[in-house]
Amino acid sequence: MPQPRVIYWFRTDLRLHDSPALKAALDLKPEFMYPIWTWDPHYVYHARVGSNRWQFLLDCQNDLSKSITKLNPKSKLFLIREAPQTLFPKLFKEWKITHLVYEKDTDAYGRDRDNKVNEIAKEAGVEVITRYGRTLYDSDELVEKNNNKPTMSISQVQAAGAKIGGIPRPVSSPKSLPDPGPTKLSFTQQRPASSPDINAIQRDAEEKSYTSLAGPNGDFAVPSMEELGLKPATTSHRGGETIGLKMLDEIIENEDYTATFEKPKTAPTAFEPQATTLLSPHMHFGSVSCREFYWRVQDVVSKYKGKASKPPVSLTGQLLFRDMYFGAQAALGYAFGQTYNNPQCRFIPWHLPSEIDTKTGLITGKYLVDNAEAEIHFKRWKEGRTGFPWIDALMRQLKLEGWIHHLGRHAVACFLTRGGCYIDWERGAEVFEEWLIDHEAACNIGNWQWLSCTAFFAQFFRCYSPVAFPQKWDKEGEFIRRYVPELKDFDKKYIYEPWKAPIVDQKKWGCLVKGDGSEGAGGATQTYPKPMFDFATQRDICLQGMKNAYHIGLYGNDPKVLDGTWRKLFDDHAEGPTEGTNGPPGAMVKHEDENAEGNGAESDNQETPTAPKDSKKRNGKIGTKEKNEHKRQASQSTLDSMVTRKKKKA
DNA sequence: CCTAGTGTTGCCGTT
């Protein structure tokens, strides 16, 4: 038996501390260990990744590489610029690898990729070792203990977690690392197809990920933003295990904060410093281990003298929610990221629905503009010019910094979907996917479903007001003044409703409320847009639409949703959201028989629509993988090529 | 089967 030659494949576990997989690799006592990162075209071209998140990733890689070198000057993080699926067969041979070790993933794309890599390893006679360290519990085990069903509530997570037993304590960090072996690469690079390149809009120069296998200097170095052609990041939030652990230390040092944290009581309007930990991007990239976080908090709570908060509102509760979303994702696969064919997601005929590839049953990344006004609303929402300062401030902070407070995410998500624009949550999820530095597909998708009341949460009559809600924390409107500087001199009386300020005052405060915000700067006087609709009116329309859709009670996997005949169940007379048989295709696939069988006429006579109870027998069975075997063209949380392409042309 | 209570974080008016 030759001494092991190990590849440790880093992915979203960019750390040395508490890594069960890394420990497993070291336990092999390898002759050589290569810590590598493969440059996956999925991330480069197909997932939406804004500059701010790119920077965070590169930060994590640089920091990790330095830490590796500190433990062994001969070693580092070796970046190899090829897709893992094509690289590994060649690499295994060239470096005479005996073992491949990595931390397991449960998202749909990750599983497909890893299954392929495992096959390749098997063919090459390479042993694969995986461990789970990305969540508190192994997501697959959590699902299993939840009767093989997706975890859809926090109580299910707690019950299933209790069956599993304790959350593992962090494993110790390595004190030393083996040498890497020879790093010569004599094979040729296979460049991945770069089309479609969803991230083209993130760049202002040529994309050069795949110049050569070991990079332009042949040293496997982490590339710079410039080298990747990426626009400069605008955020001040930086990545890396060193920074992440320091942030964690500072949180833990403050025992009162750590032990009494209650998420609903933290202010979404707080900036410098923010009210929450900002560890979420570190959770995503693995630069801080969630179990390290959990146990450091739990140990403070255990010995805390006062009254400590408890899940779900406590800090550890936040991690349980993360596990809940990972459990839902693990059980549902690709369907989790969309309404279509998702047994857990309510069907609501939103505006701007996703286009479906009828062959794969997956959303394509494009969407249908069923309503011109909704398209305008969507653009104004994304660009932070809705005319509602609270919404615009949040969206501008999101774009600039890549992070907004959780409750701020609630506010903008509710506003886009059930509590304002009545636009498909998948549109919003795509924007978050692009801009968030902490974007985690499972959590993002789950939270969008939550806020849009399509899954996890159902009390749609609890609707966030863009005027009243922020005032709970920020009567003065400091947050608005920071992110919507046009309004910085407005009196607090009008800061959340500037359109109500008298013209005289608007002039006095140096900003006129007019137009739609599209003119841009340049004029002599500053302007801030008028609100794009009357909120109260729009809220009522949304509530009516939600009530109706809930009453009809379809889920994403209902045959009527799959074939498009759902339209017959919706009454068209309501202006706005329901958009039944009227007009262009409202949602999902175009169904050929639209004209064949009576269109609007019959549905006027409203035979009792499918009762909500009927939906109870919806298919809750999971693991029927056969149907979901298809590859998605893009990242799990959908694409936005239509918008981006349009933007490019313009 | 039913009922009562609860659910991470709404808003508004009344007491």
Add this chain to the structure above:
DNA sequence: CAACGGCAACACTAG
């Protein structure tokens, strides 16, 4: 100022 109920009404869980 806090606490509460109405709003019009949902899903899930424990018993």
